[in-house]
Amino acid sequence: MDNYTDIIKACLKGNRVAQNRLYQLFADKMYGMCLRYADNEDEAKDILQDGFIKVFLNLKQFNNKGSFEGWIRRIIANTALERFRDKNYLFAVNMETEYDANHKQYDHILSDLAAKDLLKLIQELSPQYRMVFNLYAVEGYSHKEICEKLNIKEGTSKSNLSRAREILKEKVKKYYNISVNWV
């Protein structure tokens, strides 16, 4: 069970030091999450910034019952979705670009390489595929929840997910030639 009671109380009083401390505690993890939803690092920074402002302005609404990290995570995800909706992506356009294999960072340890490369693959998906894939595969939302969040039909959510998976599968085959049994 998270115990952030003291720092939340201090933040609610407007204590800037406590707010900074809270930000530092979660910023890196949430930035990692923002990168999954964003086209690029600049957009991820914007989502992180807007998301944390919402966290501080709505902190009073956190009722201490669930996980505090989960609560922040939901706000960040919603901020990313709002941004996605504001951009008004009406159609799932296949926007994937050629991946430059030279960018692979071979000098990192394997797990780190894998995470960064998977992240890059997700970022290359078209925005709607990326949203659906993130929400379903990584965050664990159901199609019903996704269609409510994105204001799309459940069938669209399913077909977007299916298409996203196909694209990811093709990209992994093409660029990495990594022998994993789901490819």
Place this chain on the structure above:
Amino acid sequence: MMGANFDQMDGVFRKQLRNYSQSAPDDIWGNIEQVLDNNKKAKRIIIYKIAAAVAAFAIIGSGYLYLSNNGESFDNNTVITENNLQQESENEIKILNQEKVNERIADNLENKKIEELDVENQKLIAEADFVEIKSYNSNNLMPVGSDTEQREKNLEKLSQKQIYIKSEGVELAIIDVRKQRVKSYLNSLPDIYNSYALNDLIEDKEPKNNKWILGGEFSPLYSYRYIAETGGDYNQDYYNSAENPIMSYTGGLNVQYKAIGRLTVQTGVYYTTMGQSFDYMSVYANTAYDLVAEEYKDRFINSYSITNSSGDVSFNSPYVIIDEELMRVSNLLDSKGVADVSDPIYNNLDAEIQQSFQYVEVPFLMRYKLIDKNVDFNIVGGFGANFLIGNDVYLKYAGNKEVIGETKGVNTINYNSILGFGIEYPIMDRINIRLEPSIKYYLNEINSSSSVESHPYSIGIYAGVNYSF
């Protein structure tokens, strides 16, 4: 088979990316902080605007009341003037002290560290709202190492009020000890986490769960009445055209108890004046009245009865009162005959006749906190009992206010309903200021013996102070 493969694929992504963390760029926190600061400032500006509006309203209302009462408050004016002079000289002394403080600090603190200050300088700092410390060793602020406690004590001792700490032009912190908290730390602190430990020390440990609140408040009132039924020859329009609202006031003490959660119950004792004025009345003084011998003065006294929506007013007076447009005045003594006011012996006073009712009001209110933040918003509702303690009809002219009679048959106990919307803002640890626009409406008619069913009401903006304990 394909589904199972995809589940596995999702699993790989989830495992690698669900808790994926990457160092957030440094500039983001600065942007967030700026937005939070602006948000705070915006809230503060709204409060200041409301406070300024109410202060202006209170000043105008008080000025009106003062001007309308200045004929009979000569002695009070003298006292007020003396008080003002005293206040002014106190302010002057304060300013001089402040200048002295600044001089002393400039002279004595240059290139010195806080821990080197002597007792006298500490006292001077305590008297100043803002003190710039020219040179400051940040190690004194940062609780590091074994003597942390002593360093914190040094700082706390100095922070009797509010200290604005600068080190070689770099802003470090603003400490407001009246509110028992560090008002803000600025980014230039070398180690934000160490400073947080200091903040814990200075900050009030837990807000005390004060259940009781003692308050005082005052409001100018717009006072008038609503006529539900006329019951006689005249309709509501007739009364509305013949009468006017007046500006009155109320003030008193209240006690509140925080009952459950956001709900507070409140009662208190208030002194309230209400009333209305007659329109279209011409009042003439008979200039001969002052000149004749005492034994003949009685011959100039007229007896009148004036009717309005609140009841009948009967009085004896040397003045001649004529209703310009309506038939509300009866001259009760035929023997005095009809005065010819065109005769130069009569002097038109340009007077106003005003009914005034004074009450001791005991309200019973429920107060619900709609927004429970630094600035609270409350909705207030309830009932009040109003005990009549004064009932006067005034003749007001040329700065004079003369009681000429009273309204017959008005109820001695009245019940009103109260609805208000309040804003509270903390200025000190236990002290809040409050602004509360409120409307009060009498549930019963003011005069049961009158054929007119008239319900007085008042609209005010209450300004007050609360003390929690």
